[in-house]
Amino acid sequence: MDRRPEFLSKPHDPQDPSPWLALYLDRSTPLPDDVKQAWLADSSSSSRQYLLPFLRPLARLMIILIQVVKTFLPRNWSHSGFLHRILVWGLKRFVSPEANWLILRHFHLGSQVLAFIAANSPAPVSTSPLTPMNLDELRDHAFVKHDLNLFNFVIRLNETLRAQGKEIGPPARVDFSMIRPVPLALADMPQGRLNKMDLQSAIELFTPLYQLLLTDNDFWRAANSLQLDETIGIYAARILQAPEHLILVNNGHPLVPMSTLRAGYRLVLHGLSTEMLHSLLSRMKQDQERAEQGGCAAVQEAGSSPQSQA
Secondary structure (H helix, E strand, O other): OOOOOHHHHOOOOOOOOOHHHHHHHOOOOOOOHHHHHHHHHHHOOHHHHHHHHHHHHHHHHHHHHHHHHHHHOOOOOOOHHHHHHHHHHHHHHHEOHHHHHHHHHHHHHHHHHHHHHHHHOOOOOOOOOOOOOOHHHHHOOHHHHHHHHHHHHHHHHHHHHHHHOOOOOOOOOOOOOOOOOOOOOHHHOOOOOOOOEOHHHHHHHHHHHHHHHOOHHHHHHHHHHHHHHHHHHHHHHHHHOOHHHHHHOOOOOOOOOOOHHHHHHHHHHHHHHHHHHHHHHHHHHHHHHHHHHHHHHHHHHHHOOHHHHO
């Protein structure tokens, strides 16, 4: 099945230029072409154009109503297993291949970014990577674990740094060994007749379910884990000595919690920020490898020169 989006199939018309083609060709944001194509194909879909404007206000109204209902439910009301079964069922049957691919990629990318910070910290800590290879593997409470991992990582890292009196900074040699391509193929995602829902619509639809079937504490923590995008970006910038790259990671100040009503929209920003940070790390890894290979070649050439043999 050809997944080539319309904005790449039609010739460019100067009198009616495609905004999606402009965004795809633009290289100011560090994204691989296949990821950018999938992202923009999802963003330019009919689902996002016609379904999302109606779904978003209804979903936010449901968040308000569910908050009222939960005041009468037990404080520890939680059905995480049932929630994840519903999420996987919905993803497999109604969500577009591009959206499912981006969702699965996010777990791998997030795990690699945390491993990068952990390995390059002056006080290394352990991580708990999540690397689902298909949608069914998300049933194992993957979404909740993703949020827990992020907060636990920040806590462990900073407890260790404080105990040792150290700060994150540039290491002698940056370790990019954990940054690698994600072994997931877009073609392997479900592609049934009903798999049309775009990423943002799916997130807006699932957010009230997330709120209903988790405790208030779990839902609030999940929504506010998005505040840590800047925190992770600062850690990476300190390691790389590249503060200018922080402009690519923007999801709200870590110390200013935001309303859960915008959690769906901010979750999309979270996914995009992770994609761009991983892409940036991948490029810097390639630059490091080329520089080191060039240095080795220069040393070998110098060693074989007539002057060195004299």
